Structure formats: structure tokens, C-alpha cells
Amino acid sequence: MLGITGGIAIYKSASLLRELTFEHGADVQVIMTDSALKFMSPLIFETFSGKPVWTSMFSDKEMVGVRHVEISKWADAVLISPATANIIGKAANGIADDLLSTVISGAGTKTIFAAAMETGMYENPIMQQNIKRLKDAGFGFIDPESGPLASGESGVGRLAESRVIVHSLLTHLKSGRLRGKKILVSAGPTREWIDPVRFISNPSTGRMGFSLAEAASAEGADVIVISGPTEVASPVGAELIKVSTAEEMKNAIVEKFAESDALVMSAAVGDYTYPEAGSEKLKKNGSDLRLNLKRTDDILKAISGDKGDKVIVGFSVETENIIENSKLKLHEKSMDFIVVNNPKENGAAFGHDTNKVSIIDRKGSVEELELMSKGELSTLIIDKVSKLLSGS
Template identity: 45%
Template sequence: MLKGKNIVMGITGGIAAYKAVDIVSRLRKKSANINVVMTNSAAKFVTPLTFQSLSQNYVTVDMFEEPKTWDVEHISLAQKADLFLVAPATANVIGKVANGIADDMLTTTIMATKAKVVFAPAMNTNMYTNPIFKENVKKLKKLGYEFIKPASGRLACGDYGEGKMAQPEDIADYVTKSLISNELEGRKILVTAGPTIEAIDPVRYITNRSSGKMGYAIAEEAKNKGAEVILVSGPTNLEKPSGVKVIDVTTTEEMLMVIKDNLEESDVLIKAAAPLDYKPKEFSKSKIKKNDGNMELEFVRNSDILFEIGKNKGDKILVGFAAETDNIIENAKNKIKKKNLDFIVANDISKKDVGFISNHNMATIINRKGDIDNYPKMTKSELAKVIINKVQSHLK
């Protein structure tokens, strides 16, 4: 996602420095290259070796230590940066930058960079509300510097109020959005993910093997491109993506109702979920006791979500999935016509190393004109990029 992007991250002396470890980790997982610059005070809270291990780059602390290259280090880092993040940013470093003071490696590098500089403040609530600090922030904002608003809560000193550094996931999301294009800004995308569950009795239920990973990856990619995303999720064990509104459902009928409630304001519906086609005709309020004979259950059809939505989709972009074991292309093409889809993502679930539980997928995408694109085995995050790019093309 951030492959090829260079982030210089400044870390200053505050207890929130421990959260910076998580920020570096999250950005590295997005394939960003991270160079860390620490103040001497920051190194009292977390060792440079920690950030060096996570970033896989040498960490700079002392401005006058023997250089590791022939480059003038603060200039080379300043020029290298696509974005400069300071987290945590103390009142001290913000005051220095606001007044043109460059007396250590961090402030010198900030002074020399032409990249976007983003501060994530962290300090005592009285410091945060101090009028001198407020004037420094106001001055820097006028000059184009950006700030990630801190949260309110119990601070390390025991006070309660504003000044608590924003959560690492929110800071990582802010940086990600700043570094990638926002082609989908202003668009609303509805994504479904995971299985549904239909109860048999208070103990038993039926479901399927869907993990929700594909739908979650699509929601994340759409969000990263600036879209407002609602993720309608069946039961999964996945961490909810930050910056995405998640609505949890259990049954197929619940999923259909939530989609209908949110469809009118959406531009796109991507139905990556695997809702159950059938449910038990009757739910037993008491546990069904086993006996010497076989147990027979009668099943009835659930609503076909895509068919119901496709009947009156209007100008909405409607994307479906086809998890098949036989006649994949033929079955997928039939679904496009029957359910009025713009395109469908078909995959062979008989393959053991791709599909439901796997982190990888291998898909064939077919549009309503019958054009077929085959894709090799790739991660679900990579396939999510392909799908969202096709959605963009349809929106254009």
C-alpha cells in the first residue's frame, strides 16, 4: 500500500513514545520505508534499538555523532521524506519549530524538509490549553503544518483532559491517507463480508467457511482511497478496520435489511459476504435431544440478497462474488445476468491454498459485457486493489 513511500518519523521525549513503536510497526506492515529521528529525551523512554529493529534502518539521535554515510544526514533525510511525522510531539518541539529554533537533529531536519510535516501532540492538559502553545499551533497551521488532534482521557500524570496522543491506528491511517491518492473521496461504498449464521436450536447452528478476509481487505482499500465505507459483517474473528463504520449482523435476513437501510446513500455495493442460501424451517427453542434414530431437518430458502438489490439498483455499481467448484465461468456469467451485476469476482474454492480461510485468492473477473480477466494467485489485499480499481473505472 505504501511501497516506495519514505516516512521520516520524529520521536520526542514523552511517555507516549511507547506508542510510537506501534505506529512504526503499522506503517512498516503497509510497506512504507521508515527513518526514525529521536531526541535525547525520547531515547530515555524507548531505546533507539527498538525502532532500529522495527524500521530496519539506522536510528539517528545525536546530531554530532560520526556519520554513517558521506551525506549530510539531516539534509539527506529531509530530502528523502515524502512525509515527516512527529509522534509524540511535545510542546517543546512544537514551540521550537514555530519559532525557527533548530538545535538538534530532529528540529534541524524539520527545518530543512519540504515534505508535509504532521504533528501528533502529546502533553499534559494544562500545557495543551496554554495560550502560548495554542498560538504556536495556530502559527504553524498557517504555514501549512498539520496536526492530528489528541484525545481526551486520563493522562500519565494522573490528570484527565485533552492532550492524550491519538491512537496509533488513527495516526497510521492519517499518514496513509496523506500519502495515497484520494480518487474515491466523496464516494460512499457499502461492503459485505464474512458468513451468516442460522440457528437450529439454542446450541446448534449452520454456517459456512467464509473468514471475511476478502471483504475486510476491500473495505480497507476503499477507505484508503478516500471513500466513506460501511462494512456489513457477519461473524468473524477479524480486527475491525479503523476509519470504517462496521455494522455486525448474524443472519442473512439481517444482512439484507442493513444493506437496504444504507443502499440509497451509497454509490457502490460490493457483496463479498457469503450469506447462507438456506435456513432451518423452524427454530427449536429447546435443545434438540439426540435419540437412537437419525435427525431430519427441513430447510427453506433465504432471501437472495444480490437478486433483491439488483432488481432496483438504478445507477448503483453492484459487484458480486461467485465461490464455485465447477463450471466457474458459466455460473459466474449466469449470476451477472440474473442479478444485474456490473461485474463479478469468481474464484475456485476447490483449491486448497486459496479462498475462504486463506490469506490468498486467485480470481477471474467478468463484466456484464462478457470481458474476462484472469488473475494469478495473490494476497487478498492485492486483489482488493484490483477490485477497487475496477470500481473506480465504472464510477468514471
């Protein structure tokens, strides 16, 4: 359930809702307060949720009987974003004088507030007491960030970024199955330099790996991400180690694997490097250029001797004999399961928000999955990792 109140950050709620439904496959009902309705029309939220937006305790045609009780019970989580000073004050003091505050009252600690307000309102000692009261009682609370505010001033009070809100929501929802576990994730491309201004690389963006890292962190794991160069925003809830070349990636993984419970190897590591790269730019001349490329070390082979009961998940990108080639890799490199991408499929592999994969396990069974968002796929993969780690 997404509760929307009358704060200026309300315009961000539309893209947040879209992210929840589209990216994470969430089923969302929306409630808007009277003040929220002064800022925005429900139409956009109806469109993104695919459902009517609830706006009133008494006059919505479909709000019959004790629908507010049904909504409180139906929701796995109640996210209030943006959360005004007013709704925080009401919730902290048990006030239930409109539909949203009544639903919060029924939902209790399933509720998580993403606060947004002017610095003065936020720093008000009564507000701080209200926040503390909610946190102490077990409600979720996403602290606002510092930055420019609607008043033109700068200070604490800005709504947290939506990826932070989504991650907090997921963490609030999950059971913490990976608490105490250390998960290592590799992400993104690597670069093999051929001179100081050119490199060989691939189109990996790191999105799949970052999404996996966030899914593992939402389950309570300590997550380290080793990533090649990427423009994508850093994953929330994970330590990020940045590398560039395949060799740097290998060294970082070998070092961190020793202390990890699982490795999810989603990086697209270069297979070839150019050992003769010099410090000067290669000059063009009249003839063609031939580069002698050398094989890079295979990272999974380098660590397979230390596998023990650690879980290893690999990714493969194949364009022909996809399943046979992937099965071969799975066994050669001691993986527990392999996630197979076919970049020729629409919406799959590099650069998309979605992916279409097959998952092959050590027994050889092949699970062909539908096209889904990278968020949903990450949850599914991390679920398999959790089961393997717990032996279930």
C-alpha cells in the first residue's frame, strides 16, 4: 500500500510507484490524503497501479464497510512517501482521523515512512520525538537527505532517493534470511587498454550485478560488489570496490572470496588482454593494425580450489549451443548454478532493465524463465542462493 501525503516531493511518487509495479512486480493500492489531492490528481497513480486510488474514508463509492481494515490486512507493507510532518505526528500519537492514518493505525509496524519536509519542521524537537517514538516501536523510517529544498534553501529534509526508499522497503519486507552471510557480487564490464586513450570492453552496464547486490542486502547479507567501470548509480546497502581490468577484477575477487559465503559472478570479464599496451597513443599509418591479444586468467577457475561449501553462481552469455556450452562451463568451473543469457533475445542481457534467462543447476535441470525485470530476477536468484546456503 502506497500512502501519499501533501508534501512538495509528491511528484516523485509517480515514478516510485512505477518502479514498484514495473521493476519489482509489486501489487500496489494507493491512498492519497486530502492535501495530496491538492497537489496531484489520482489519475497518474491509477494508471501506474492499475487500480482505483482511495481518497476518502466515507465517500469513495467502493469504500464500503470496513474496507480500511481490509487494506491494512491486505498489505504486506505500507509505504508512506512522501511522509509529511503531519502524518508522522499523527502516526506517532495514534491519531486515526482520515483514511490513510486509520490504515496506518491498523497496519502498525508494517508501515515505513519516507519523510520529506523543510529543515525547520524536521529539526523541530517534537518531530524528532515523534520519529524516535515510531522507530522505537518498530516502524520503518527513511531519514530525509540533505540538499536543495523547495523553499530555495539547502538543508536536511529532502526525500531520500527512490532507490534508497525501495531498498528500505524491501529490507523491511524480507525475513533477513541472509543475516550473517557474506555475499560477493561481481558486476559490470572490464577494460583492456590498448593505449592510453583506447580500450577493449563490452556493453555490460553493471545493472544486473547491482540489482543482485541490493536483493542480497535486503535479505540482511553483508554484500561486497566488485565492479568494472559503469555509469549506473552505486548499489544501495553494499560496499563497492571499483576495478578496471580483468586482472584487477580477478585479484579483488580472489582476495574477497576467501572470506565470503557465496559469489555471484555477474561481471562480463574480458577474455583477452593486450599485454603490449604502451604509454603513448598508437599512431595510425597507411596499413591495417594487428594486435596480439593474450587470454586473461579465468577467475572462476582461479578460485575453484577454494570452493569448499561456498556457493558459486555464474552467468554466461552465449549466442549458439547455449545450453550445452553453459552446462560445460557449470561443471568446469564448479558452479552451483548458472544463469544463461542470450543477448539475441529481445530485452535480454546487456543494457536493458529486463532480462530473459535460463537457469541450469548441477543436476542438469534447465529452468526457462519468462522475460522479467532485473529486480525480479535478482530476487529469484538470491532466493536460490539462500536455499543453497541453508541446505534447504
